[in-house]
Amino acid sequence: MTQEPILTARGLVKRYGRVTALNSCDFDLYPGEILAVIGDNGAGKSTLIKAISGAVIPDEGIIELDRKQVLFKSPIEAREAGIETVYQNLALSPALSIADNMFLGREIRKPGFLGDWLRMLDRPAMEKRARDKLTELGLMTIQNISQAVETLSGGQRQGVAVARAAAFGSKMVIMDEPTAALGVKESRRVLELILDVKKRGLPIVLISHNMPHVFEVADRIHIHRLGRRLCVIDPKQYTMSDAVAFMTGAKLPPEAALAA
Amino acid sequence: MAQVQEFEKALSNSETSVAAFDEHGTSIVKRIQHFLHSTPAAVPLIVLVLSIAVFGVTIGGRFFSSYTLTLILQQIAIVGILGAAQTLVILTAGIDLSIGVIMVISAVIMGNCAVTYGLPTLLAVVIGLAAGGACGLLNGLLVAYMKLPPFIVTLGTWNIVMATNFIYSANETIRDADVDVQAPLLHLFGLNFKIGTAVLTFGVIAMVVLVLILWYVLNHTAWGRHVYAVGDDPEAAKLSGIQTKKVLISVYTLAGLIAAFAAWVSIGRNGSISPSAAVTDYNLQAITATVIGGISLFGGRGSILGTLFGAMIVGVVSMGLNMLGADPQWKVLLTGVLIIGAVAIDQWIRKVSV
Numbered sequence: 001m002t003q004e005p006i007l008t009a010r011g012l013v014k015r016y017g018r019v020t021a022l023n024s025c026d027f028d029l030y031p032g033e034i035l036a037v038i039g040d041n042g043a044g045k046s047t048l049i050k051a052i053s054g055a056v057i058p059d060e061g062i063i064e065l066d067r068k069q070v071l072f073k074s075p076i077e078a079r080e081a082g083i084e085t086v087y088q089n090l091a092l093s094p095a096l097s098i099a100d101n102m103f104l105g106r107e108i109r110k111p112g113f114l115g116d117w118l119r120m121l122d123r124p125a126m127e128k129r130a131r132d133k134l135t136e137l138g139l140m141t142i143q144n145i146s147q148a149v150e151t152l153s154g155g156q157r158q159g160v161a162v163a164r165a166a167a168f169g170s171k172m173v174i175m176d177e178p179t180a181a182l183g184v185k186e187s188r189r190v191l192e193l194i195l196d197v198k199k200r201g202l203p204i205v206l207i208s209h210n211m212p213h214v215f216e217v218a219d220r221i222h223i224h225r226l227g228r229r230l231c232v233i234d235p236k237q238y239t240m241s242d243a244v245a246f247m248t249g250a251k252l253p254p255e256a257a258l259a260a
Numbered sequence: 261m262a263q264v265q266e267f268e269k270a271l272s273n274s275e276t277s278v279a280a281f282d283e284h285g286t287s288i289v290k291r292i293q294h295f296l297h298s299t300p301a302a303v304p305l306i307v308l309v310l311s312i313a314v315f316g317v318t319i320g321g322r323f324f325s326s327y328t329l330t331l332i333l334q335q336i337a338i339v340g341i342l343g344a345a346q347t348l349v350i351l352t353a354g355i356d357l358s359i360g361v362i363m364v365i366s367a368v369i370m371g372n373c374a375v376t377y378g379l380p381t382l383l384a385v386v387i388g389l390a391a392g393g394a395c396g397l398l399n400g401l402l403v404a405y406m407k408l409p410p411f412i413v414t415l416g417t418w419n420i421v422m423a424t425n426f427i428y429s430a431n432e433t434i435r436d437a438d439v440d441v442q443a444p445l446l447h448l449f450g451l452n453f454k455i456g457t458a459v460l461t462f463g464v465i466a467m468v469v470l471v472l473i474l475w476y477v478l479n480h481t482a483w484g485r486h487v488y489a490v491g492d493d494p495e496a497a498k499l500s501g502i503q504t505k506k507v508l509i510s511v512y513t514l515a516g517l518i519a520a521f522a523a524w525v526s527i528g529r530n531g532s533i534s535p536s537a538a539v540t541d542y543n544l545q546a547i548t549a550t551v552i553g554g555i556s557l558f559g560g561r562g563s564i565l566g567t568l569f570g571a572m573i574v575g576v577v578s579m580g581l582n583m584l585g586a587d588p589q590w591k592v593l594l595t596g597v598l599i600i601g602a603v604a605i606d607q608w609i610r611k612v613s614v
Contacts, residue, residue, distance in 0.1 A: 087499055090496070091496040094560075095488060095561050104501070104502065123480075148297070
């Protein structure tokens, strides 16, 4: 690729006591791509993603967003920089409405006295934006924007979480196992959603154990092994069994992929 | 777009109405459950209206007079205000066992400052409010930063504050007459006015206004939504970018402050200021009002209006049984039944999504 990466990480190290979760790990994300991150359990995928999304502060190494070095101390700071994360547990508040959830932590207040002095929320504006966003992503089967999230199905909840990330992510969206808890039909819906988000120009980091899903949507696959990036492969040139072999150490990756 | 997986091709013939809601199967019971789920204050309101109706019918006009009904309001003002404070804490899935004694020590501090030390009454009130807020802040810091369970923290501060109260005051009561002469402002919330036969004290007005303000704050400000989110799922709230620690600290501090405000109201109602009021079970009365009002002890659910109704239910039941000449233990028994009933209904409503 000739483009400049939007986010790069070099030499990330994270130790938990005597366990080294990240061992001078590198990472690159290019504009407009879907980058899948795969690896065995315990390979350090989650730690890598947490370091990028601000949930973990790496011990060593640098992360650059748009060529500027960043050091996130919390997920809030990463969010402010335009990095949105869809967590595996979705991070939604079940008893709150869809609109309240989408704007949780960044509510819109009414203009003028009501908002400045009485701190009143601008519900109509929040509901309108939430509705627009859900419609944009083709999720308007959700009828009532003020219904509690706990009354939604698993796929719809995933949809709300993805819509929230797409609505606020200006640089990139990280998705942690978005299809892990879903049925066949709902998984399909979420994969389409991911491609929709990509079409709108946002790069996506997709963490998944589901090889068919990864090979279907990803532009590049980052294979993580023993705390570092083993190689990056093009899903069109390798098979799923190759990927699994690289990831488990059964087969050495080709030199070309190592350089990528 | 990449091609569809082989096994998913079968999907193209499947039903497309995946996310539509199954409406035709809803029975009347389901619809009631949904209604109660979206309007959490409805249950206590219905129970309140029913209990007023039942006592109104059995006792007659004597009960169903504006004088009796406003007398009930006067009796519940203190517990209603404490219940409002308790509601905030319980909404975050916590519990505050110390608000009763925080109220008493704040009253003692207000009284001592104004009567014994001769400070201006307004300053005495501010010092008392600050003391209550400080006790709440201590609870909040211990819960948010030390990550101790709220039950343990407030069980500890309950004893600490109660003992401090007795040591500081030497268990000396400040007499009604002394307060009246030196600091009449402390009796502000005991003042009443009549509308026909209805007698309202400023304490009752204060309770209703406080609950309405808190209702607004909880439902129409970001802070209020965060209180619900923290109680609902603290981990999700944190990942959504809510500063859960700040929310917890502000909730406990505000609860302490409201307890100190209840102290001012209680001076108005009781006249004298007695440190030995610390042994009264104000905590449990406030928790009872909150629970009967439909605030879920598991956090994140319920409306503060419910707490007001819950306090009124307890007031109506005890007044009604009094007028019927029943043994006071019947009131205790019925309160127990109401608590268990309220929590059972809460559990049922929670199953709405399943």
